[in-house]
Amino acid sequence: MKRFEPEAVAIAVNVLRQQLSGRVETGAELRRQHANTVTWLDNQPPDAVVFARSTSDVATVVRIGAQYRVPVIAFGGGTSLEGQINAPEGGISLDLSGMTQILEVHAEDLDATVEAGVTRVQLNQYLRDTGLFFAVDPGAETATLGGMAATRASGTNAVRYGTMRDAVVSATAVLADGRIVKTGGRARKSAAGYDLTRLLVGSEGTLGIITELTVRLHGQPERVVAAVVRFPTIRQAAETTIAAVQLGGLGLARIELLDAMQIEAVNAYSKMNLERQPTLFLEFHGTSAAVDEQFAMFR
Ligand SMILES: Cc1cc2nc3c(=O)[nH]c(=O)nc-3n(C[C@H](O)[C@H](O)[C@H](O)COP(=O)(O)OP(=O)(O)OC[C@H]3O[C@@H](n4cnc5c(N)ncnc54)[C@H](O)[C@@H]3O)c2cc1C
Incomplete structure (x- = not known):
């Protein structure tokens, strides 16, 4: 159930068309692409999509949204995973992906x-x-x-x-x-x-x-060294991570844990053959000598 007046969005879209000519779209596919498409969550499209090119465009859209009490939902790349860009009550998706200076x-x-x-x-x-x-x-x-x-x-x-x-x-x-x-x-x-x-x-x-x-x-670091480490259990992988982080001197830059099921998913998606075990993926950044020393210490 929409909380704003049903006609309000139509009026707001008309006003926006007058002020931001050529940058207001209402096609169904484009609206669908501006709601959640990444996860199992429902796709709840907005009523219209407006493409901003400047701060002043954004201010115009927000002001008109406020005037007609129509929701305005900012849209960047649409990669968020929790349905944030959905428009459960309709409204306007304000696409900022063209502001690339x-x-x-x-x-x-x-x-x-x-x-x-x-x-x-x-x-x-x-x-x-x-x-x-x-x-x-x-x-x-x-x-x-x-x-x-x-x-x-x-x-x-x-x-x-x-x-x-x-x-x-x-x-x-x-x-x-x-x-x-x-x-x-x-x-x-x-x-x-x-x-x-x-x-x-x-x-x-x-x-x-x-x-x-x-x-x-x-x-940019002088040297980057990557490592992949497999563990019998998740607990051992977690304990190793904690120890490495607590050793503040280690130049750990990236650390990502995948459990056995995630490894299986990676294998299936990327046609790889990794062993199906809890695995840490790491990267060490620093000067050449420091990275060698830190890697040896981690090992
Ligand atoms: C494969 C994959 C891996 C990911 N891994 C991680 C990860 O490791 N860590 C992590 O944090 N996230 C991760 N994400 C989630 C996602 O990348 C982030 O949420 C990202 O920061 C969203 O950026 P976006 O431009 O796509 O925003 P959108 O999805 O377009 O928008 C996200 C939210 O921000 C608001 N918003 C967008 N632009 C603006 C703006 N200019 N001003 C104000 N509000 C705005 C929107 O209204 C919405 O509420 C991952 C996503 C994918 C697909």
Whole structure:
């Protein structure tokens, strides 16, 4: 049962068509693609999809949504797994995947400012020659940095580089009434006022729609060594992980545990022949000498 007036969405879509000509779509397949398609959860499509190109487009859509009391659901890459992009009561999906400009890179300060639709892969391709990289890697290649900030994404190398909670320095966001706010500057340390960046990160579009964000970068490691370790039991794999993490000096960058059933799924999907046992996949990052030493210690 929709909580807003049934005609409201039709009026809002008409107004949006007038203001954002050519970027408002209502085709069934496109709407279906803008709801959950990744998991067993129902696909609950929005009534319309609007493609934003700027912060001001986002503010326009949010303002019109607020005026007609029609839900607005931000959409980045649509890779989230918990049905967050579904529109159970209908409404407008606001697609930010076209906002792909890399606005500034401050190599000396180890940060970059990007539009919300930039993906990790795009940013890392851009940074390739700088010796820097963006570290948070949730595994889904089309996830956008805006969506990753909104879900406080983590990933396989969070053990060394942290999650989006650590990676986002500041954000520009559109609030529910269409106001545009910036949550902070690029300074590493600020004790002035509330930490609005941390409030926004993980709020899944409910407190504001992120249109730009400044993220931390890291130096590319001199050497990367990968390892695969099998264990008789999950408990032994977990105990090894805990011991390795507690040995803070170890340069563990990635660590991912797969149980026997997951290994079976990997074998079936990727036509591989891994032994069906609990397995840790690891990566060590650092200077050449440090990686050798850390790997020997882990062993
Ligand atoms: C194979 C696979 C592996 C994954 N592994 C991990 C993992 O290891 N760790 C992990 O954390 N996640 C993982 N995920 C989940 C997913 O990648 C993350 O949730 C990702 O951060 C979502 O980004 P997105 O751009 O696709 O966002 P979407 O799915 O489009 O949106 C996610 C949520 O954020 C909101 N949103 C989107 N953009 C914005 C914006 N600009 N401003 C405000 N709100 C916005 C949406 O409304 C929605 O609520 C995995 C997914 C897949 C498919």
